Amino acid sequence: MASIQDVASLAGVHRSTVSRIINGEGKFRADTKRKVEMAMAELNYRPSAIARSLATASSNMAGLLVTYYTGGFFGEMMEQVQAELDNHNKFLITAQGHLSAEGEREAIRRFHHLRCEGYVLNSRYLPDDELHLLAQEPTPFVLLDRQVAGLESRCITFNHRLAAKQAVSYLIAQGHRKIACISGSLSRASSFQRYQGYVEALQEAGITQADGWAEEGNYSRESGYRAAQSIYQACPDITALFSCSEEMTLGALLFFHQHNVAIPQQLSLISFDSVGLCASLYPPVSEVHFPIRDMAQAAVQLLVSQIHGQPVEMRCHFQPELRLRDSVRPLPAVDGL
Amino acid sequence: MASIQDVASLAGVHRSTVSRIINGEGKFRADTKRKVEMAMAELNYRPSAIARSLATASSNMAGLLVTYYTGGFFGEMMEQVQAELDNHNKFLITAQGHLSAEGEREAIRRFHHLRCEGYVLNSRYLPDDELHLLAQEPTPFVLLDRQVAGLESRCITFNHRLAAKQAVSYLIAQGHRKIACISGSLSRASSFQRYQGYVEALQEAGITQADGWAEEGNYSRESGYRAAQSIYQACPDITALFSCSEEMTLGALLFFHQHNVAIPQQLSLISFDSVGLCASLYPPVSEVHFPIRDMAQAAVQLLVSQIHGQPVEMRCHFQPELRLRDSVRPLPAVDGL
DNA sequence: CTGAAAGCGCTAACAA
DNA sequence: TTGTTAGCGCTTTCAG
Numbered sequence: 001m002a003s004i005q006d007v008a009s010l011a012g013v014h015r016s017t018v019s020r021i022i023n024g025e026g027k028f029r030a031d032t033k034r035k036v037e038m039a040m041a042e043l044n045y046r047p048s049a050i051a052r053s054l055a056t057a058s059s060n061m062a063g064l065l066v067t068y069y070t071g072g073f074f075g076e077m078m079e080q081v082q083a084e085l086d087n088h089n090k091f092l093i094t095a096q097g098h099l100s101a102e103g104e105r106e107a108i109r110r111f112h113h114l115r116c117e118g119y120v121l122n123s124r125y126l127p128d129d130e131l132h133l134l135a136q137e138p139t140p141f142v143l144l145d146r147q148v149a150g151l152e153s154r155c156i157t158f159n160h161r162l163a164a165k166q167a168v169s170y171l172i173a174q175g176h177r178k179i180a181c182i183s184g185s186l187s188r189a190s191s192f193q194r195y196q197g198y199v200e201a202l203q204e205a206g207i208t209q210a211d212g213w214a215e216e217g218n219y220s221r222e223s224g225y226r227a228a229q230s231i232y233q234a235c236p237d238i239t240a241l242f243s244c245s246e247e248m249t250l251g252a253l254l255f256f257h258q259h260n261v262a263i264p265q266q267l268s269l270i271s272f273d274s275v276g277l278c279a280s281l282y283p284p285v286s287e288v289h290f291p292i293r294d295m296a297q298a299a300v301q302l303l304v305s306q307i308h309g310q311p312v313e314m315r316c317h318f319q320p321e322l323r324l325r326d327s328v329r330p331l332p333a334v335d336g337l
Numbered sequence: 338m339a340s341i342q343d344v345a346s347l348a349g350v351h352r353s354t355v356s357r358i359i360n361g362e363g364k365f366r367a368d369t370k371r372k373v374e375m376a377m378a379e380l381n382y383r384p385s386a387i388a389r390s391l392a393t394a395s396s397n398m399a400g401l402l403v404t405y406y407t408g409g410f411f412g413e414m415m416e417q418v419q420a421e422l423d424n425h426n427k428f429l430i431t432a433q434g435h436l437s438a439e440g441e442r443e444a445i446r447r448f449h450h451l452r453c454e455g456y457v458l459n460s461r462y463l464p465d466d467e468l469h470l471l472a473q474e475p476t477p478f479v480l481l482d483r484q485v486a487g488l489e490s491r492c493i494t495f496n497h498r499l500a501a502k503q504a505v506s507y508l509i510a511q512g513h514r515k516i517a518c519i520s521g522s523l524s525r526a527s528s529f530q531r532y533q534g535y536v537e538a539l540q541e542a543g544i545t546q547a548d549g550w551a552e553e554g555n556y557s558r559e560s561g562y563r564a565a566q567s568i569y570q571a572c573p574d575i576t577a578l579f580s581c582s583e584e585m586t587l588g589a590l591l592f593f594h595q596h597n598v599a600i601p602q603q604l605s606l607i608s609f610d611s612v613g614l615c616a617s618l619y620p621p622v623s624e625v626h627f628p629i630r631d632m633a634q635a636a637v638q639l640l641v642s643q644i645h646g647q648p649v650e651m652r653c654h655f656q657p658e659l660r661l662r663d664s665v666r667p668l669p670a671v672d673g674l
Numbered sequence: 675c676t677g678a679a680a681g682c683g684c685t686a687a688c689a690a
Numbered sequence: 691t692t693g694t695t696a697g698c699g700c701t702t703t704c705a706g
Binding site for chain 3: 003004005015016019020023025047048050051052053054055056
């Protein structure tokens, strides 16, 4: 592959001139410019981002850590991050953390190795203290959907607890009192917060949570199916169900369809969603919307501002939004209550 | 960030020694090795992949072009590509082609710019002749799910026509004769091939395709919904429907549910699928499986073999597989036929 | 087993 | 407006 020197030789100029013309720095004689451009075209010259990085001590790359690439959710994140990075002409390096701290560590190692100018972490497993250590290093990073005390200026957050509480309170406002919950893994902070929101909404309404109402899944369809099964078999008298992710909702819905539980006639359903799946299900499922797209975009904007060292005014805390559809039935008021 | 020179100085050795130790080349006095390792630890030294790339003239990166990151399908591809690349310790650079030849060109430019050692192209818009031109250049690439005459050794392919034909022939074998089709955009080669398979199956069975049986979508849920609507309003007498993608199937299913068209009692349904969505719908939808995961894995293996210049024996042509579930009802034989 | 020196492709003062 | 020079951080002969 042709180098800048090859172009310079062919054009009969010095390589620094070629460099300037490529980067549009300064003025050149029209003739020189033409010669250089012809030479570049003739040699099919493409500047080496690598050499440029080394010379300028800036890689022009940014990293993004996600758990997995599959499943839609992370695709939304990547899409926004790439789009925002394109605006700044930066390359995106992605890495998967799989489901372990070591996986996440390895991803970050990779970012450092490539001298990424900064990176966005959708980290679920790295402990807070390691994050604090990382924050001592010069490479900026921002945490997407994670709250770490002392690192507030790097956090893009969402109030999972409040979101869940709003969803469940809505069910309660519709007259429901026997409300089950399919949660994500309770060992994950955001999943646990969603579960807490559920509990809190019940408490505030003076409802005592019965055994068997809450079942723990892992955000997969299969776990949603199984959880729905456990719940329904243990507590066939529930009138409403709150599902903590769209994928689990899909699984749960399959179970209910298969067992002729009509939604919303026999059972009302409300779900977390961030990729817009709920709207396409039957019946269209009411959701609390988790705005991962907006958050991902904000994360990159924050990151870029940190890279440039220019603090910027921006929203870092995002709010839930209820999107009501056909899966919740108001319960007729019961006499004597 | 500490450089190799910093480490060398601190350890009191020459930087080339440090380099050798890092790369495990040759033998060293235990003492030297220890000193160097301590220095690296103390300085929290991380070798620069960029400098290394420049010095070795190999970037250790591979590119992957997809249309979009969202929607699940491309996530499956990326997942496999990343996993396979991890085996070879290569970095993955992803880029989106959006929906244009120019977008794809830009992505490839980016790969060259970063001096990727090779790249996998899930290209839908770059014309064949441009691909031939690209093939003249030294950087290897492989085409994932695309057949280009003259570039066979770089193609990982799938027989879309046959897959569609198998699906539709299955419907016919179950007694169906009035069979509609929701196709993808007919201007896309693979979508067109699927449509052709549908047509061919009908023809072989001596069935004349009626007006309104075929509707063109664009692989989105919404287009599936609209297509189902058009088809069903124009031809309420169809007994079966073949949908060319899982997302369109989701949309179509919503339409049928909303309009009380029972699947499979009133209408049988079979769909293309590659991400396993059909199994989670209600009713579970029978599918022709498009093995994008296996194909993506094969693509990287082929690419790596081309990068190393060691041709390898491998399967480059993949076959469809019918996965039968509950969405197709055998039609009772009609007397006198 | 280790050091010296050259160079990968490019940029960035500094001169001219 | 253009050329000269000195690196960026690392690898890789070639000596010793």
